[in-house]
Amino acid sequence: MESQVKQLEELTEQFAHHTAEQTDAIFRGDARTGNRHAKQRIATFKKLRAHGNAGRDALAMLLMHPRMDVRGMAAVYLLRYRTAEAKAVLLEIAKGEGLAAFEASEALKRWEEGTWALDPAEDAAGLPEAPRPAPPSKRSRPRTERAASDRLRRSKRDKPGG
Numbered sequence: 436m437e438s439q440v441k442q443l444e445e446l447t448e449q450f451a452h453h454t455a456e457q458t459d460a461i462f463r464g465d466a467r468t469g470n471r472h473a474k475q476r477i478a479t480f481k482k483l484r485a486h487g488n489a490g491r492d493a494l495a496m497l498l499m500h501p502r503m504d505v506r507g508m509a510a511v512y513l514l515r516y517r518t519a520e521a522k523a524v525l526l527e528i529a530k531g532e533g534l535a536a537f538e539a540s541e542a543l544k545r546w547e548e549g550t551w552a553l554d555p556a557e558d559a560a561g562l563p564e565a566p567r568p569a570p571p572s573k574r575s576r577p578r579t580e581r582a583a584s585d586r587l588r589r590s591k592r593d594k595p596g597g
Contacts, residue, residue, distance in 0.1 A: 439489070443486060443490060444493065446483050446490070447493045447494055447496060447497060450479045450497065450505075450509070451505045453472040453473070454502075454504055454505045454509075455504060455505055456468070457469045457472035457476065458534070458535075460472060480554075484554060491513060491516045491517070494513060495509070498510060498513070498524050503531070504535045504538075506524055509521075510524035510539075511525070511538070511539075511542040514553070514554075515554050515556060516554060525540075525542055525543050526543065529543060
């Protein structure tokens with residue numbers, strides 16, 4: 436039990452580290468490094484989420500972190516699990532200016548419109564809900580939806596002497 440607590444503390448520290456490093460890289464104009472830290476933060480969150488609500492509770496400790504970007508990112512990931520606390524943090528950050536304020540307002544907007552999905556709800560068995568298929572793009576519509584003229588199109592090979 437004590438080793439799990441230590442592991443959760445380490446994962447929470449990694450989440451905060453990668454969030455802060457990503458922000459710092461963005462301000463330096465270093466997108467490659469920023470993207471690398473974003474991927475590591477996401478991987479760290481998945482490890483926290485693998486611990487269920489204990490991992491989410493550990494992440495909730497970052498809602499009081501001294502860095503605004505870390506508080507905000509933790510709140511973004513905790514919107515479903517700790518909705519009131521996370522929204523309060525994001526609303527406070529959104530009142531400010533800069534990148535963190537923009538990210539907070541965008542997260543709140545996605546939450547309100549129902550498109551937020553960083554930590555999907557779990558079903559009764561405790562398993563993550565099944566991923567939803569992406570809607571087909573205009574270019575990948577099923578053949579049944581194609582216009583009649585598309586079905587009748589022929590090539591030069593189909594013409595006599597072609």
